[in-house]
Amino acid sequence: xxxxxxxxxxxxxxxxxxxxxxxxxxxxxxxxxxxxxxxxxxxxxxxxxxxxxxxxxxxxxxxxxxxxxxxxxxxxxxxxxxxxxxxxxxxxxxxxxxxxxxxxxxxxxxxxxxxxxxxxxxxxxxxxxxxxxxxxxxxxxxxxxxxxxxxxxxxxxxxxxxxxxxxxxxxxxxxxxxxxxxxxxxxxxxxxxxxxxxxxxxxxxxxxxxxxxxxxxxxx
Amino acid sequence: xxxxxxxxxxxxxxxxxxxxxxxxxxxxxxxxxxxxxxxxxxxxxxxxxxxxxxxxxxxxxxxxxxxxxxxxxxxxxxxxxxxxxxxxxxxxxxxxxxxxxxxxxxxxxxxxxxxxxxxxxxxxxxxxxxxxxxxxxxxxxxxxxxxxxxxxxxxxxxxxxxxxxxxxxxxxxxxxxxxxxxxxxxxxxxxxxxxxxxxxxxxxxxxxxxxxxxxxxxxxxxxxxxxxxxxxxxxxxxxxxxxxxxxxxxxxxxxxxxxxxxxxxxxxxxxxxxxxxxxxxxxxxxxxxxxxxxxxxxxxxxxxxxxxxxxxxxxxxxxxxxxxxxxxxxxxxxxxxxxxxxxxxxxxxxxxxxxxxxxxxxxxxxxxxxxxxxxxxxxxxxxxxxxxxxxxxxxxxxxxxxxxxxxxxxxxxxxxxxxxxxxxxxxxxxxxxxxxxxx
Numbered sequence: 001x002x003x004x005x006x007x008x009x010x011x012x013x014x015x016x017x018x019x020x021x022x023x024x025x026x027x028x029x030x031x032x033x034x035x036x037x038x039x040x041x042x043x044x045x046x047x048x049x050x051x052x053x054x055x056x057x058x059x060x061x062x063x064x065x066x067x068x069x070x071x072x073x074x075x076x077x078x079x080x081x082x083x084x085x086x087x088x089x090x091x092x093x094x095x096x097x098x099x100x101x102x103x104x105x106x107x108x109x110x111x112x113x114x115x116x117x118x119x120x121x122x123x124x125x126x127x128x129x130x131x132x133x134x135x136x137x138x139x140x141x142x143x144x145x146x147x148x149x150x151x152x153x154x155x156x157x158x159x160x161x162x163x164x165x166x167x168x169x170x171x172x173x174x175x176x177x178x179x180x181x182x183x184x185x186x187x188x189x190x191x192x193x194x195x196x197x198x199x200x201x202x203x204x205x206x207x208x209x210x211x212x213x214x215x216x217x218x219x220x
Numbered sequence: 221x222x223x224x225x226x227x228x229x230x231x232x233x234x235x236x237x238x239x240x241x242x243x244x245x246x247x248x249x250x251x252x253x254x255x256x257x258x259x260x261x262x263x264x265x266x267x268x269x270x271x272x273x274x275x276x277x278x279x280x281x282x283x284x285x286x287x288x289x290x291x292x293x294x295x296x297x298x299x300x301x302x303x304x305x306x307x308x309x310x311x312x313x314x315x316x317x318x319x320x321x322x323x324x325x326x327x328x329x330x331x332x333x334x335x336x337x338x339x340x341x342x343x344x345x346x347x348x349x350x351x352x353x354x355x356x357x358x359x360x361x362x363x364x365x366x367x368x369x370x371x372x373x374x375x376x377x378x379x380x381x382x383x384x385x386x387x388x389x390x391x392x393x394x395x396x397x398x399x400x401x402x403x404x405x406x407x408x409x410x411x412x413x414x415x416x417x418x419x420x421x422x423x424x425x426x427x428x429x430x431x432x433x434x435x436x437x438x439x440x441x442x443x444x445x446x447x448x449x450x451x452x453x454x455x456x457x458x459x460x461x462x463x464x465x466x467x468x469x470x471x472x473x474x475x476x477x478x479x480x481x482x483x484x485x486x487x488x489x490x491x492x493x494x495x496x497x498x499x500x501x502x503x504x505x506x507x508x509x510x511x512x513x514x515x516x517x518x519x520x521x522x523x524x525x526x527x528x529x530x531x532x533x534x535x536x537x538x539x540x541x542x543x544x545x546x547x548x549x550x551x552x553x554x555x556x557x558x559x560x561x562x563x564x565x566x567x568x569x570x571x572x573x574x575x576x577x578x579x580x581x582x583x584x585x586x587x588x589x590x591x592x593x594x595x596x597x598x599x600x601x602x603x604x605x606x607x608x609x610x611x612x613x614x615x616x617x618x619x620x621x622x623x624x625x626x627x628x629x630x631x632x633x634x635x636x637x638x639x640x641x642x643x644x645x646x647x648x649x650x651x652x653x654x655x656x657x658x659x
Contacts, residue, residue, distance in 0.1 A: 014590075014591045014592050014608075014609035014611065014651065014652070015608065015609055015612060020612055020655065021655070023655055023656050023657075023658055024656060024658050025656075026656060062658075174658070175657065175658040176655065176656065176657055176658040177658060178658050179658075181658075194551075195550070195551045196551060196552065196554070196555040197550075197554055197555035199555075199559075200550070200554075200559055212547065214547070214551050215657065215658075216613060217612075217613045217654065217655050217656070217657045217658070218548075218613070218614075218618070218657065219657045
C-alpha cells in the first residue's frame with residue numbers, strides 16, 4: 001500500500017451545499033405576492049385541511065409559505081419535468097394516464113388561481129375568498145369530479161389535484177421547508193419525524209411509544 | 221484531504237540572539253561535528269547506492285519519521301507543497317526529492333544529516349515545524365539508510381517557497397537560531413542501561429522518528445515543549461492531542477500493551493478510533509511499524525510518568541437538559557455510537573470507557589461535530605468510517621449540549637463544554653452556520 005493510495009478519500013466530511021436540504025428562505029412571499037391570489041389559495045387550502053380538534057388548518061401550519069417557497073425554487077421551475085413538446089399530445093396522455101402539461105407548476109398556479117377568482121366573480125358575483133365554506137366545498141368537489149370548467153387552458157380537475165397534493169406536502173413535510181409548523185402534521189398522525197434509527201423500538205409492538213417528533217433541523 | 225496541518229500555537233516563535241554572550245551556546249547548538257560521519261562530496265542526485273538492505277531499512281526509517289505525511293501534497297511523493305498553518309503565517313513543506321533545481325539533489329549526505337538532525341537546511345535554518353528536535357535522536361546508521369532510501373526517490377521538479385507566507389519577522393530564517401538555542405538539544409539518543417532493550421527501542425522511536433511529543437506535549441508561549449509535562453497532551457488549535465502518559469484516567473494507563481499496539485497498527489483498539497491528524501499518523505507511519513517496534517513503543521509509553529489529570533465527577537443535569545441530551549443522542553448519534561455508547565467495533569468509537577474523549581480540552585469532539593472526520597484507513601482496518609458534519613443542523617448550544625451528555629453518561633465525567641467554545645471553533649474552522657429551522 002503506498003502513501004498515494006491512502007490519500008484516496010476525503011478527510012473532511014462536511015456536507016457540500018448541493019447535498020444540504022433547501023429550506024425556507026426568509027423574507028416573505030416571492031411568488032404568490034398578489035393579495036387576492038393569496039386569499040384565494042388560503043381559502044382553498046383551509047377547506048382541504050380545516051382547523052379542528054386534531055390540529056391547525058393548512059394555512060395555520062404554514063402551507064402557503066411552504067408552497068410559495070417551493071414555487072420559487074426548482075419545483076416551481078419544473079426542473080424534474082419533461083417540458084418539451086410531445087409529438088402527439090393525445091397519445092402522451094393515453095400512455096401516461098394523466099393530463100400532461102408544458103407549463104411549469106409556477107405557471108399553472110399563476111393561471112389557475114386567477115381562473116378560480118374569475119369563476120367565483122362570474123357565478124357568485126364576489127371574491128372566491130368571501131364565499132361560504134359550503135360554497136367553496138361545492139366548487140372544489142365539482143373541480144375534483146371534472147364537472148367545472150375554469151376556462152382558458154386551465155384543467156380544473158388537474159389543478160385541484162395539484163393544490164391538494166401541495167397542501168398535504170406542506171402539512172407533512174419537515175418544518176424546515178416552511179410548513180408543518182410546530183410539527184403539527186406529524187403530531188396529528190403520530191409520525192416521530194427525522195430519527196435515524198428505530199432499533200430500540202422494533203420489538204415493542206402495539207405499544208404507545210410516546211415518541212416526540214423530531215425535525216431535521218431542531219429548534220432547540 | 222485537507223491539504224494543511226495546523227501547528228501548535230507558538231511553535232514558530234522568534235527569539236533574537238543576544239550578543240556575544242550567546243556565543244558558546246550557539247556553538248553547541250549549531251555545531252555540526254556529529255555529521256562528520258557522512259560523506260561531503262557526492263550530491264544526492266549523483267549518488268548510486270546498491271545496498272538493498274540499507275534502502276529497505278531506510279524506507280522503514282522514513283515510516284518511523286513519517287516524512288511522507290508533510291512532504292507529499294499531490295505533486296508527487298516527497299515533492300513538498302503541504303501547507304502548515306502557524307500563528308505567524310503559513311509554512312509550506314519543502315521538496316525533498318533528489319531534483320537538483322527545486323529539491324535536495326545538490327545536498328551531500330552531510331548536508332542531509334545537518335538538515336534532518338539539526339534543522340540546518342540548504343537555504344538556512346529550518347523552522348521547528350520540521351521536527352528536527354526529535355530527529356536529532358536518529359542514529360548514524362538510520363540516517364545513512366534514510367539517505368540511501370532518498371537516493372532511490374524519483375526527482376520531481378516542484379518549486380516551493382517555504383516561508384513566503386510567513387509574516388515579518390518570522391520570515392527570517394536566522395531568527396530560528398535563538399529558538400534553537402533555547403529549545404533544541406543537539407544530542408543523539410542515549411540508552412538507559414537500567415532499562416530493557418525493548419524499553420530503550422520504544423523511547424528511541426517515541427522521542428526520535430515518531431516525534432510523538434511534537435503534538436502530545438504541551439508547549440510554552442515560545443513554542444518550546446514545557447519541561448515536566450512530557451506527553452501530558454497538547455492543543456493543536458483545531459485538534460487536541462490527548463494525554464498519552466500512564467495516567468489511568470486521562471492517559472493510556474488503563475490500556476494494555478496489546479490495545480496500544482492494535483491502535484497504532486490499525487487505527488483502533490476496539491474502543492477509541494483515531495481521527496484527525498492522528499488518523500494521518502497511523503496511516504502514513506505507525507501502521508507500518510513491525511510487531512517488535514509496536515510492542516516497544518507500547519511498553520515505553522506504559523512507563524511514562526503519569527500526568528496530574530484526575531478523573532472528573534460526572535456533571536448532573538436538570539431534568540429538561542437531561543431529556544434534551546438523551547433525545548439528541550438517540551436521534552443523531554446512537555445509530556453508530558450505540559444506545560449505550562458501545563460504538564461499533566473497528567468502525568465507530570465507543571463513548572463508554574473511552575478516556576480519549578474526557579480531556580478538559582474537548583476540541584476533538586467539537587471539531588468532529590462541526591466538520592466531521594474520518595477514521596484511519598489501514599491495511600488491517602480498511603473501512604475508514606466517516607463522521608458527518610452536524611454544523612448545518614445544530615447550533616453552538618445544541619452541540620455543547622449533546623457533547624456534555626456524551627461526556628457525562630455511562631460512567632463518564634468531564635468538564636462542561638460551553639456554547640462559546642463551539643462558537644470559537646466554528647469560526648476558526650470556517651464551519652457553516654446552522655440552517656434555518658423554518659420556525
